[in-house]
Amino acid sequence: MKLQKYYDEAYDYLLVNGTRVIAAIIILLIGLKLIRYVRARLINRMKKRGVHSSLQPFFLSLSITALYALLVILVMNVIGWPLTAFTTILGAFSVAAGLALSGTFQNFAGGVLILLLKPFDLGDSIVAQGQEGKVTSIQIFYTVLLTVDNKTIIIPNGKLFNEVIVNVSREDKRRLDFEFKLAYAADVEKAKEIILDIIKSTPTILVDYPVRAGVVGMDVDSIRFTVNVWVLPDDFLSTKISLMESILKRLGAAGINFPKPG
Numbered sequence: 001m002k003l004q005k006y007y008d009e010a011y012d013y014l015l016v017n018g019t020r021v022i023a024a025i026i027i028l029l030i031g032l033k034l035i036r037y038v039r040a041r042l043i044n045r046m047k048k049r050g051v052h053s054s055l056q057p058f059f060l061s062l063s064i065t066a067l068y069a070l071l072v073i074l075v076m077n078v079i080g081w082p083l084t085a086f087t088t089i090l091g092a093f094s095v096a097a098g099l100a101l102s103g104t105f106q107n108f109a110g111g112v113l114i115l116l117l118k119p120f121d122l123g124d125s126i127v128a129q130g131q132e133g134k135v136t137s138i139q140i141f142y143t144v145l146l147t148v149d150n151k152t153i154i155i156p157n158g159k160l161f162n163e164v165i166v167n168v169s170r171e172d173k174r175r176l177d178f179e180f181k182l183a184y185a186a187d188v189e190k191a192k193e194i195i196l197d198i199i200k201s202t203p204t205i206l207v208d209y210p211v212r213a214g215v216v217g218m219d220v221d222s223i224r225f226t227v228n229v230w231v232l233p234d235d236f237l238s239t240k241i242s243l244m245e246s247i248l249k250r251l252g253a254a255g256i257n258f259p260k261p262g
Contacts, residue, residue: 024078032070039064041067104141111140112156118168125233127154127166148237169233173206176229176240180247183257188215188223191256195227198246204235205243222259
């Protein structure tokens with residue numbers, strides 16, 4: 001009896017709404033074909049425009065999911081099913097997911113902006129969040145750095161994009177600056193002459209760019225001396241070590257005194 005009752009109700013429903021059901025089925029079939037067509041077009045368009053490989057699956061999934069949702073809503077509307085409960089459940093789920101994944105969304109948004117705006121690329125050396133290293137991977141949610149002492153640092157993209165990023169390898173050269181102190185009794189001109197000679201004999205220093213060496217300040221017990229030279233980004237640390245060691249040895253050998261520890 002129950003089966004007969006359901007059959008009668010379905011029969012009556014089709015008599016009244018048969019045209020709507022047929023129209024909904026036709027719309028569903030056409031919509032599915034259109035979505036497949038749009039999907040193929042999106043894949044080709046993203047490849048032609050050079051969209052980052054990490055972003056392509058997300059944009060494709062988001063677009064296709066949105067189209068499927070619109071198709072379902074359209075079919076339900078054509079059939080005449082009420083959408084109030086559906087929209088209420090969807091809204092509640094969206095709010096709950098948003099609250100639970102707020103930090104994840106921030107990291108995702110940061111990753112998208114980094115991949116689109118490109119403040120740095122793979123292989124660049126950057127300083128961010130108090131860390132310095134070479135960028136080895138840019139993912140949707142985080143960026144991976146490799147430090148000079150071979151440590152892997154993972155920084156969430158939300159924090160990374162919302163703070164200052166110093167890209168130390170974006171330009172083709174970098175200025176190397178450092179200071180040291182000399183005693184007041186030191187011969188400043190002789191010290192400057194020795195330092196300039198060391199700079200000329202250092203092959204990693206770019207000779208076509210300005211070189212500065214001289215006094216920049218005076219403290220109570222010492223004179224502050226500065227050195228400014230230009231180097232390639234990859235030569236920065238090695239040149240600094242070599243230059244400072246040579247200056248220390250040559251000035252000491254020439255009898256130019258450094259201030260004694262207080």
